[in-house]
Amino acid sequence: MITVKEEKQRIDYLLKRDNVTDEELEKIYNEGVNQLRAIVDKSFNTYAVDGVLVPNNFARKVTKKDMVLLKEQYDKLPDDLELPEKQRLDYYLATSQMLLGKLITATLGIALIGLTHKVVKVIRQNNKTAVDEEYYYQKKNLKSPKKSKINQIAKDNYVFSNQDNNFVSWTERLWLDHDQLLNRIDNSLNSMLRQGMRAQDIAEKLFPGNAKSMRNDNIPKALIDATVSAKRLARTEAAAREDELTDIFFKENKIKYFDWVTEPGACKKCLVIGALGPYKVDDEASPRIPGSSHPNCRCRRVPAKVIDDYDKIDLIKKALAAGAISSTIKRDEENTRDANEEDKNIPVDDNYYKYKEILGSDMPSKENYNRLVEEGGKYLDNLVVDYMRRLRLKEHPELKLPNLDNMVFPEPKFTKYLFSPKSEKGWAKGLILKEKLGYSIDNYKEYIQELKRLAPLYPAKEKEDAGYGAKYEQQFMMYNDYGEPINIKVGWIVPKENLDAIRYTSSYIKEVNSSERKNSTRI
Incomplete structure (x- = not known):
C-alpha cells in the first residue's frame, strides 16, 4: 500500500517534472517574441513614411509584393497542421487580401499558429508521460487494470469519470487563448499606430527589453501571460489524468477509502479537504483533482485504511467536528462571496489576474x-x-x-x-x-x-x-x-x-x- 510519505515524495518529483515542461513552454514563447518582433520591424521598415507609421499607411489594397511577408511565415508552418490550425490559417489567408493592415494581422496570426502548434505538442506529450509514469507508479503497489484501458486517458478528447456537461477540451481552450493573444497583440499595434509609430516606439513600448514595471501592456507581456496560461493548462491536464488513473486503480483493487495528501504550500481550500478525510472512493461527493480543488493543484489521493467499527466512532466524531468546521467555512465563504459580489464588477488591469x-x-x-x-x-x-x-x-x-x-x-x-x-x-x-x-x-x-x-x-x-x-x-x-x-x-x-x-x-x-x-x- 502506498504511504503518505511516498506520496509526498511523488509530489516533489511531479513538481520537478512540471518545471521541465514549463521550461519547454517558456522557450517556445520566448522564440515567439523574437519572431513577432521581426515581423513588426519588417513592416515598419517597408511601410513607414518619413520614419513614421500611421493607419493611413495600411489603408490600401494588397499587392503581390506585399504578400512576401506573409509567405515567409506561411513557409515556416509544419506539414502536420490539425483542423483548428487549418481553419485559422484559411481565415487569415482570406482576410489578408482585404487591406494591408489586415495582411499584417494575418501574418502575425500565422506566426502564432506555428507557435501554438508547438505548445500543443508539448502538452500532448506531457499528458502521455503523465499517464505512462502514473500507471507504473501505481502498478508497483496495486493490482493493475488492462493497459489498453489506461492508454485512452492520454487522448485529447478523453471523457473523465467526473466530467460535467460544460467540459471544454484543453486543445479548445488553448486555441481560444491563441485567438485572445492575437487580438491583444493587434490592439497593442493599432494603439501605437494611432499615435504615429516611430522606430523607438517599437523598442521602448511594443517590445521593451527592460520595462520598469508590468503595468503597461506590450507584446512580450502578452506572450508572458500566454506562457503562464499554457503552463497552468499543462500542469492541470497532467494532474487530472493522474487522478483519473488513481481512481481506476482504487476501484480495480476495491479500495473503499482514500486520504487527501496536500502539496507543499497548499492553499486553504486543499488544507481543509485534507483535514476532513478519509473519503469514500465511490461517492460522487468525494473530492477529486483538480475539479474539487483548483487549476495547478498538485495534491494527491492515497488509499486510507479499511474502516472498522472502532474507526466508525472516530469518523462520527470527525463528522461532528466537520460540521462545526463546515459551518465556519460556510460563513467565511458567504462573507467572501458578499465581498466578491461587489469586487467582481470592479474593473482592473490584466496584471491583476x-x-x-x-x-x-x-x-x-x-x-x-x-x-x-x-x-x-x-x-x-x-x-x-x-x-x-x-x-x-x-x-x-x-x-x-x-x-x-x-x-x-x-x-x-x-x-x-x-x-x-x-x-x-x-x-x-x-x-x-x-x-x-x-x-x-x-x-x-x-x-x-x-x-x-x-x-x-x-x-x-x-x-x-x-x-x-x-x-x-x-x-x-x-x-x-x-x-x-x-x-x-x-x-x-x-x-x-x-x-x-x-x-x-x-x-x-x-x-x-x-x-x-x-x-x-x-x-
Missing part, C-alpha cells in the same frame, strides 16, 4: 489593488516582488526550505522576546509588527500559523553555518487589512541535534532591498 494566479488568496481585493496601482510606490513594488519570489520557487523547487514537515517554533522566541516589553531588542521589533500587521502577545499563535503557512511558498537562502547547524533565511510578504504587502525577514536553523527539523530563530519587518525591487520590476 496574473498576480492572482501566483499569489492566490493573498492577492489584495480589486479595490485595494486599484488603490495600490493609483498610488504607485513601495507597496505596489512589494506586490511585484512577492509575485517574483513565489514564481522563482515554483521554477526552482530545489530552493524550498528543508524539513517543512517538522517545523519547530520555540514559544519563548515570541512570548519572552518578540512580544515582551522586558526584551529591549525584541519588543521594538514586535511593536512594528503590531503597528503594521496587528500581531501582539494576544495573538502570537496566529502569527506562528502564518509563518508556518508561508514558509513553503518562498525560496530559502542558505547562510553561513556558525557551528550550531545549517542556517537559512527567507523573506515573506504578509498583507495587512488594506491589501498592503509588508516584507518580513525570517531566520531558520537545522539544529545539529535534530537534522530532520527546521527551527524558527527570528523574524522582523525590513524594507525590500533596492536591488531586488529594481530587478523584480524588470520584466
Whole structure:
C-alpha cells in the first residue's frame, strides 16, 4: 500500500517534472517574441513614411509584393497542421487580401499558429508521460487494470469519470487563448499606430527589453501571460489524468477509502479537504483533482485504511467536528462571496489576474489593488516582488526550505522576546509588527500559523553555518487589512541535534532591498 510519505515524495518529483515542461513552454514563447518582433520591424521598415507609421499607411489594397511577408511565415508552418490550425490559417489567408493592415494581422496570426502548434505538442506529450509514469507508479503497489484501458486517458478528447456537461477540451481552450493573444497583440499595434509609430516606439513600448514595471501592456507581456496560461493548462491536464488513473486503480483493487495528501504550500481550500478525510472512493461527493480543488493543484489521493467499527466512532466524531468546521467555512465563504459580489464588477488591469494566479488568496481585493496601482510606490513594488519570489520557487523547487514537515517554533522566541516589553531588542521589533500587521502577545499563535503557512511558498537562502547547524533565511510578504504587502525577514536553523527539523530563530519587518525591487520590476 502506498504511504503518505511516498506520496509526498511523488509530489516533489511531479513538481520537478512540471518545471521541465514549463521550461519547454517558456522557450517556445520566448522564440515567439523574437519572431513577432521581426515581423513588426519588417513592416515598419517597408511601410513607414518619413520614419513614421500611421493607419493611413495600411489603408490600401494588397499587392503581390506585399504578400512576401506573409509567405515567409506561411513557409515556416509544419506539414502536420490539425483542423483548428487549418481553419485559422484559411481565415487569415482570406482576410489578408482585404487591406494591408489586415495582411499584417494575418501574418502575425500565422506566426502564432506555428507557435501554438508547438505548445500543443508539448502538452500532448506531457499528458502521455503523465499517464505512462502514473500507471507504473501505481502498478508497483496495486493490482493493475488492462493497459489498453489506461492508454485512452492520454487522448485529447478523453471523457473523465467526473466530467460535467460544460467540459471544454484543453486543445479548445488553448486555441481560444491563441485567438485572445492575437487580438491583444493587434490592439497593442493599432494603439501605437494611432499615435504615429516611430522606430523607438517599437523598442521602448511594443517590445521593451527592460520595462520598469508590468503595468503597461506590450507584446512580450502578452506572450508572458500566454506562457503562464499554457503552463497552468499543462500542469492541470497532467494532474487530472493522474487522478483519473488513481481512481481506476482504487476501484480495480476495491479500495473503499482514500486520504487527501496536500502539496507543499497548499492553499486553504486543499488544507481543509485534507483535514476532513478519509473519503469514500465511490461517492460522487468525494473530492477529486483538480475539479474539487483548483487549476495547478498538485495534491494527491492515497488509499486510507479499511474502516472498522472502532474507526466508525472516530469518523462520527470527525463528522461532528466537520460540521462545526463546515459551518465556519460556510460563513467565511458567504462573507467572501458578499465581498466578491461587489469586487467582481470592479474593473482592473490584466496584471491583476496574473498576480492572482501566483499569489492566490493573498492577492489584495480589486479595490485595494486599484488603490495600490493609483498610488504607485513601495507597496505596489512589494506586490511585484512577492509575485517574483513565489514564481522563482515554483521554477526552482530545489530552493524550498528543508524539513517543512517538522517545523519547530520555540514559544519563548515570541512570548519572552518578540512580544515582551522586558526584551529591549525584541519588543521594538514586535511593536512594528503590531503597528503594521496587528500581531501582539494576544495573538502570537496566529502569527506562528502564518509563518508556518508561508514558509513553503518562498525560496530559502542558505547562510553561513556558525557551528550550531545549517542556517537559512527567507523573506515573506504578509498583507495587512488594506491589501498592503509588508516584507518580513525570517531566520531558520537545522539544529545539529535534530537534522530532520527546521527551527524558527527570528523574524522582523525590513524594507525590500533596492536591488531586488529594481530587478523584480524588470520584466
